[in-house]
Amino acid sequence: MGKTTEKAYELYRKFKRYEEAGAVLVEAEVIPGRVMTEISKRCGLITVSLGSAGGGDVNYLFMNDICGEQPTSPHHARAYGNLYALYEQIKDDRIHALKAFRKDCITFRFPGDAETPNTKEKEFKGFVAKLKGGSLPEGQTQPPRSGIKTSKWVE
Numbered sequence: 001m002g003k004t005t006e007k008a009y010e011l012y013r014k015f016k017r018y019e020e021a022g023a024v025l026v027e028a029e030v031i032p033g034r035v036m037t038e039i040s041k042r043c044g045l046i047t048v049s050l051g052s053a054g055g056g057d058v059n060y061l062f063m064n065d066i067c068g069e070q071p072t073s074p075h076h077a078r079a080y081g082n083l084y085a086l087y088e089q090i091k092d093d094r095i096h097a098l099k100a101f102r103k104d105c106i107t108f109r110f111p112g113d114a115e116t117p118n119t120k121e122k123e124f125k126g127f128v129a130k131l132k133g134g135s136l137p138e139g140q141t142q143p144p145r146s147g148i149k150t151s152k153w154v155e
Contacts, residue, residue, distance in 0.1 A: 002035040011035065015043045028052050030076050051076025 002008040011031065018026055025046035028036060033053020040047040040056055049056025051074075061077050064070065068079030069087070104110035119127075 001029075002031045008032075008035045008039075012039045012042065015039055015045055015047075019043050019045050028056060031055070 002011045011028075015026055023045060025048055027048045027050070028039075029049075030051040031039075031049070033055040036047065036049060036052035036055025038055075046058065047056035048058040048060065050060055050062075052059075065073055065077035065079065067081040067083045068085075069083045071084055073079045101110065
């Protein structure tokens with residue numbers, strides 16, 4: 001926008017019409033800096049500029065451009081950070097963690113004792129005895145296990 005004599009003058013006239021209509025500011029995007037400077041000097045509007053060099057009264061960029069949230073920045077922007085690389089690292093770490101969790105579940109390493117609530121042995125034995133309608137046989141410290149766990153997700 002505004003790269004030729006005619007297009008630049010057309011922009012100036014448009015800004016003046018906005019001013020005459022009562023506007024107090026205009027948002028201008030990607031106008032050559034020198035053109036924006038001359039228009040801004042000649043109209044009473046506050047010029048808020050995205051990608052028009054320093055020619056406007058106010059310069060702005062979108063936060064995602066400033067912080068570098070995409071692999072490449074638009075032509076009019078500059079990244080002051082590299083959040084894209086962090087997002088990629090987060091994505092990789094997330095995949096790694098989910099695979100490790102799945103593997104531990106399949107191989108019965110999760111949950112472990114640290115992640116499992118427990119009860120005192122005496123309370124547990126009393127609970128099992130109540131389930132059976134009586135107490136455990138003499139000398140037996142825990143009920144016999146029936147079967148071995150298997151996982152339907154083992155490949």
